Amino acid sequence: METYVEMVHRRLDDRHHNILGNLDQLGDWHLRFTVRIFGDCLDEEKRKELLGNYTEYWTESELREFVRNFLPAYAEYAVAELLEKKKDGERFDPPHLTQEEYQEMAVREKWPRIASHLEHMTPLQLRREIAKAGLLFSPYMLSDPGFNEGVLEFALYFDLLDRLAKLSPEELRKVAGEIAPMVDRAVSARTPGDCEADLRRIRECAGRASGVLADPETLLGPEMERYPRETPPGWKVRELRNTLKTMTLKDLRLSALVNLDLLTTEETRAIVSPFVSRYPSFFEIPGNGLRELILAVAEGVNDRAITFFFERYPVGRMAMTPAVSYLVWKLMPEEEKIARLREDNAKMDQAMMSRHLARYLLSSTTAELSDVGKQISLLMDDRFSSTHGLILKSAVGGPQGDGVPRLYDEVTIHSLRMASRQGEEKEERFRRIREKIADAAGIAVPCDKMEGGS
Numbered sequence: 001m002e003t004y005v006e007m008v009h010r011r012l013d014d015r016h017h018n019i020l021g022n023l024d025q026l027g028d029w030h031l032r033f034t035v036r037i038f039g040d041c042l043d044e045e046k047r048k049e050l051l052g053n054y055t056e057y058w059t060e061s062e063l064r065e066f067v068r069n070f071l072p073a074y075a076e077y078a079v080a081e082l083l084e085k086k087k088d089g090e091r092f093d094p095p096h097l098t099q100e101e102y103q104e105m106a107v108r109e110k111w112p113r114i115a116s117h118l119e120h121m122t123p124l125q126l127r128r129e130i131a132k133a134g135l136l137f138s139p140y141m142l143s144d145p146g147f148n149e150g151v152l153e154f155a156l157y158f159d160l161l162d163r164l165a166k167l168s169p170e171e172l173r174k175v176a177g178e179i180a181p182m183v184d185r186a187v188s189a190r191t192p193g194d195c196e197a198d199l200r201r202i203r204e205c206a207g208r209a210s211g212v213l214a215d216p217e218t219l220l221g222p223e224m225e226r227y228p229r230e231t232p233p234g235w236k237v238r239e240l241r242n243t244l245k246t247m248t249l250k251d252l253r254l255s256a257l258v259n260l261d262l263l264t265t266e267e268t269r270a271i272v273s274p275f276v277s278r279y280p281s282f283f284e285i286p287g288n289g290l291r292e293l294i295l296a297v298a299e300g301v302n303d304r305a306i307t308f309f310f311e312r313y314p315v316g317r318m319a320m321t322p323a324v325s326y327l328v329w330k331l332m333p334e335e336e337k338i339a340r341l342r343e344d345n346a347k348m349d350q351a352m353m354s355r356h357l358a359r360y361l362l363s364s365t366t367a368e369l370s371d372v373g374k375q376i377s378l379l380m381d382d383r384f385s386s387t388h389g390l391i392l393k394s395a396v397g398g399p400q401g402d403g404v405p406r407l408y409d410e411v412t413i414h415s416l417r418m419a420s421r422q423g424e425e426k427e428e429r430f431r432r433i434r435e436k437i438a439d440a441a442g443i444a445v446p447c448d449k450m451e452g453g454s
Helices: 004-021 028-039 044-051 060-085 099-104 107-116 123-133 147-153 155-166 169-188 192-210 235-244 249-260 265-276 287-300 308-315 326-331 334-346 350-361 372-378 382-394 403-419 423-441
Strands: none
Touching: 004 060, 028 044, 028 060, 028 147, 044 060, 060 099, 099 123, 099 147, 107 123, 107 169, 123 147, 123 155, 123 169, 123 192, 155 192, 155 326, 169 192, 235 287, 249 287, 265 287, 308 334, 308 350, 308 403, 334 403, 350 372, 350 382, 350 403, 350 423, 382 423, 403 423
């Protein structure tokens, strides 16, 4: 009969060969998730050694090559840890648990062991368990052995993990000592309502320890968002240069139009004019000229994107100025958010504001405002140029010719408040914003059904 160590050793080998055998079929999402799962089972020293300069911003081929080399090193580490932890027999309490065993154990099974052996828990493992406790959103998660891997899909887990690094080992043990009895109460709760109340207290405790004075459930964010959220310096240009090599002339022209839409009139004169002046018209610029133009824009105005004019409201990703950290933005009072948004607005000119306002009018839902494909398609829609031209012309009035900035400021404040709403209430607020823009410009709200563009 196999011993426990032999059984786990064989399972680790089978898993290793299975992943390597299917590595070429794994896409970006699965490659990054694979590193997250195994990286969450490494100690501090091995993380530095095995992850090195790894970044989730690598291309898919770079990620695949990294995983190909990382997996054998991780498998060797996992087997060595298994043999070390079980050298005195099959014991399943700290300090004899492997990090994979922590990851595989359900919350209700794991936390009583943690509470009884706090002095044997490493600071890193305590940080992991406290951060995961901050993501206990539903009663079923207490019994779900897949919960520990599931939280790795969310950047919030890594936010909490990093923030907990400022706590001393004694402080971490104290927080874990506070969470443990709350987990026990949640497991023993007689009704779902009682359990959910206990889970909320657990999340609040983990949040406070991390310096997050809000229920982490309100800060979750999208699945498999790259972490850290801030793009490494120069990375956008690096990736763009590789992408441009594979693009057709038609795609290059569309990409150039997208990049031009990110510029103010003055930036267009400074960056684009030297390129356009070499050719009779934009549509006669050859492929290499378009590549040079696109790269010049990207290098000149780094970290802008066609949907940031709207995405800044829910996540603080500014259109013109440096992004605000996701958690900082979520916890920031409204008046401070408005001040940051107005700083962002001040970097725009009226032509850019008019383009953004036209995007509101030509998008039928808030989802379309953050839909990259939809916003790019507007560049080829005749209505887009005519609408932002009408807005610029009609709304420019005022004592100082400040009609567009005043309208944009109103839309900014209404959009910020709209971003915190859900469902029909959010869409109703969006409809009112569209009506306000149309009224100020003296035009009708466009029909929601998209007509064919040219």
